[in-house]
Amino acid sequence: MAAVTLIGSPVSPYVRKVLAACAIKGLEVELDPISPMYGNDDFERISPLRRVPVWIEGDLVLCDSSVIVQYIEETRPGPSLWPADPARRAKARWLEEFADTRLFDVLGWRLFFQIALKPRFFGTEADPEVVEKARDVELPQILDYLESQMPETGFLFGELSMADLSVAPAFLNARAVQINVDPERWPRLAAWLERMNEQTPLGPLNKLARNLMRTPLAAHRDRLTEFGLAPASRSWMGEAARRGPMTPQ
Ligand SMILES: N[C@@H](CCC(=O)N[C@@H](CS)C(=O)NCC(=O)O)C(=O)O
Structure with a gap:
């Protein structure tokens, strides 16, 4: 299977949800820890709602945490993520x-x-x-x-x-x-x-999120390694914050 890149800062509860599922399955991913508000034009092309998480595995691009964890469950061995009954x-x-x-x-x-x-x-x-x-x-x-x-x-x-x-x-x-x-x-x-x-x-993901909440955006990638996560080789981070089509006022 191709290497996986997950786009999205662990400050996002939905990103932590996916990372926790990966941890249970023993699955390593590379992370681009951007805030969705700062996504660039390429980010918008693959995430039309300008939302994180986004899962990239070879040619496969998936948006939405529930879609992603369902896909993880169906493609990865390890403990099941849902009750059997x-x-x-x-x-x-x-x-x-x-x-x-x-x-x-x-x-x-x-x-x-x-x-x-x-x-x-x-x-x-x-x-x-x-x-x-x-x-x-x-x-x-x-x-x-x-x-x-x-x-x-x-x-x-x-x-x-x-x-x-x-x-x-x-x-x-x-x-x-x-x-x-x-x-x-x-x-x-x-x-x-x-x-x-x-x-x-x-627990450890919450610790990382708390740390990132106090860290300037530009330094988030460096923090990942301190917490045992691998930063992605490229980033979808843009210059300025923009609203997405579903960002509330
Ligand atoms: N239903 C989506 C919701 C994802 C979502 O709302 N993510 C937030 C981050 S916590 C986001 O990207 N917000 C940016 C925006 O809506 O402008 C999922 O489960 O992934």
Whole structure:
């Protein structure tokens, strides 16, 4: 099989989701750790939504973390990324979908992007109404639902699966803008997040992401090697930040 290049900064929860799947399968990839906002014209040609992650393997180019992890599962040996039982597998896929849509909309776009990225990349301030509603109304509803799905011990479906690795990553980005899960109100969710950090490949990836959040973009490639990841031989990084067709205001 051809060598794999993955485009996307580990600051992206979706990129960490794919990297965690690779770690479980023992699969090494080369990484171009760009922020999608800084993708160049070539990036836009292969990622029409200007989004990361993008998987390149020979002539094959795949966009979207769920498409990519499904492809990894179908082409690579090693532990399965989903539960074996069809009903549990279907439920795991639903939680992946919930995480990639509603959970990320609130934690990723209305909190992390508004507070941390919008001012930094586009020079505009966070919209306080969006942030307040996300934090005080929308997020608690999501956390109540996730709490109802959480086991007392272990992972969502016993063994670690893509359900866990899809739901957990965005919580780190939220923590970076002081949005935390209150362990008094959502005890199972908070304890599961701790286990995800301490017992799974997401832990070291979260450590790398935290480090990159404090590092100027130009130095991100050098940080990868310090964390045991191989930088790609080419980069799709451009000069200035641009919005994609689906970047929120
Ligand atoms: N459904 C996609 C979502 C990917 C996504 O939204 N990635 C973010 C980074 S966390 C992105 O590239 N955003 C840039 C933009 O939309 O402008 C997936 O699962 O890969």
